[in-house]
Amino acid sequence: MTTLPTTGASWDALEREMSEARRADVDWRRGRTAVYIHYAGDDVLDIAKRAYAMFFSENGLGPRAFQSLAKFESDVVGWTLGLLNGSPDAQGALTSGGTESIFLAVMTARDWARANKRGGATPRIVAANTAHPAFNKAAHWLGMEVVRVPVGADLRPDVAAMAAAITPETVMLVGSAPAYPYGMVDPIPELGRLAERHDLWLHVDACVGGFLAPFVKKLGHPMPDFDLSVPGVWSLSADLHKLGFSAKPASVILYRDAALHRHQGFRFEDWPRGLYEVPTFTGTRPGGAIAAAWATLKHLGTSGYTDIARRIMSVRQRLQTGITAIPGLKLIGDPELCIFSYGADGLDVAAIADGLTDKGWLVGRNARPPAIHFMLTPVHEAMVEDYLRDLREVAERVRSGALTTRGVAATY
Numbered sequence: 001m002t003t004l005p006t007t008g009a010s011w012d013a014l015e016r017e018m019s020e021a022r023r024a025d026v027d028w029r030r031g032r033t034a035v036y037i038h039y040a041g042d043d044v045l046d047i048a049k050r051a052y053a054m055f056f057s058e059n060g061l062g063p064r065a066f067q068s069l070a071k072f073e074s075d076v077v078g079w080t081l082g083l084l085n086g087s088p089d090a091q092g093a094l095t096s097g098g099t100e101s102i103f104l105a106v107m108t109a110r111d112w113a114r115a116n117k118r119g120g121a122t123p124r125i126v127a128a129n130t131a132h133p134a135f136n137k138a139a140h141w142l143g144m145e146v147v148r149v150p151v152g153a154d155l156r157p158d159v160a161a162m163a164a165a166i167t168p169e170t171v172m173l174v175g176s177a178p179a180y181p182y183g184m185v186d187p188i189p190e191l192g193r194l195a196e197r198h199d200l201w202l203h204v205d206a207c208v209g210g211f212l213a214p215f216v217k218k219l220g221h222p223m224p225d226f227d228l229s230v231p232g233v234w235s236l237s238a239d240l241h242k243l244g245f246s247a248k249p250a251s252v253i254l255y256r257d258a259a260l261h262r263h264q265g266f267r268f269e270d271w272p273r274g275l276y277e278v279p280t281f282t283g284t285r286p287g288g289a290i291a292a293a294w295a296t297l298k299h300l301g302t303s304g305y306t307d308i309a310r311r312i313m314s315v316r317q318r319l320q321t322g323i324t325a326i327p328g329l330k331l332i333g334d335p336e337l338c339i340f341s342y343g344a345d346g347l348d349v350a351a352i353a354d355g356l357t358d359k360g361w362l363v364g365r366n367a368r369p370p371a372i373h374f375m376l377t378p379v380h381e382a383m384v385e386d387y388l389r390d391l392r393e394v395a396e397r398v399r400s401g402a403l404t405t406r407g408v409a410a411t412y
């Protein structure tokens with residue numbers, strides 16, 4: 001344990017110490033990490049930083065004080081609804097990230113179910129086992145249960161098995177666009193039909209795909225329907241701080257209509273300070289992140305996002321082509337967007353991942369089946385050749401028996 005110093009420090013001293021502290025951090029600017037960072041270039045980053053700094057101190061908890069932030073939020077929600085085909089009745093809010101968006105959707109579904117006398121004491125959610133852990137986290141805190149259904153042989157959700165998992169306690173279904181482990185978009189129209197047949201709430205987790213899929217589709221790549229235009233979809237999450245390329249923390253939660261959205265907010269009066277009413281989970285809301293989201297979206301516009309989508313699809317193609325040219329390596333599944341993974345036949349994937357780690361790559365590892373996982377953004381344009389060169393060398397050493405695994409577990 002350390003104690004807070006008695007005397008303060010100057011910025012020069014602090015900057016030196018912080019630069020030192022980050023020396024061993026991953027070199028994300030050169031695309032050395034396959035996770036955690038979403039970077040589309042210094043021009044976009046600079047806009048987000050300037051907007052963030054401009055509203056650094058402002059607090060979105062106080063729309064009375066900051067009409068600016070209220071307008072930014074309303075614009076961002078409106079633009080996102082437009083991209084994701086919300087009807088004129090659709091509504092939404094800005095949140096602190098995918099986890100909060102999902103938490104709110106789960107809570108709102110639970111309270112909708114309660115209001116309709118559904119779900120019993122422990123309401124259930126049915127999801128494919130590829131759905132994000134945030135659903136289990138939300139259910140854990142909200143007194144609910146998630147039934148996770150194994151995906152089929154094609155690694156996509158088995159809709160018949162999900163249908164068979166529905167019980168009288170079920171109130172919600174989950175679909176992902178895409179699901180994180182294999183990067184594939186769930187069959188949302190089929191899940192929507194299932195939800196409608198049983199009068200269930202279908203949430204689409206488009207935390208990764210929300211600000212990418214519309215543009216990938218526009219470019220003519222195959223992209224199944226997944227948004228609010230699909231019958232049965234009642235809520236949808238899309239992360240601004242991922243493929244929206246905005247500042248952390250920021251995401252959007254959208255609802256089909258006001259009748260669903262009204263279950264989301266919180267009001268409290270039983271304390272001396274009068275009515276306390278908030279639209280989301282957090283109290284204080286970062287003005288910087290709200291302003292940065294607005295500025296980033298408006299800076300890029302649909303042409304900027306389309307260009308980013310084109311670059312991501314091209315990086316994916318180059319990596320996939322290079323990887324499949326290496327004997328023994330194979331792609332896993334058939335992903336549509338920015339996530340893909342590869343495994344191996346007759347080669348130990350864990351040993352390959354260890355070898356890449358030793359060469360300074362922060363490797364994403366899938367547990368089942370063992371695979372190496374990528375979450376691509378344009379930052380990876382710069383690393384393709386270096387990566388493939390290192391991978392060829394590491395794979396060869398594993399093939400010859402010169403390199404074996406240290407036995408590192410797959411960790412997000």
Ligand SMILES: *Cc1c(COP(=O)(O)O)cnc(C)c1O
Pocket residue numbers: 096097098099100102132134176178179180205207208239251
């Ligand atoms: C990142 C992610 C989340 C959670 O979002 P956070 O912003 O990390 O809270 C949810 N679902 C998917 C598919 C994700 O990739």
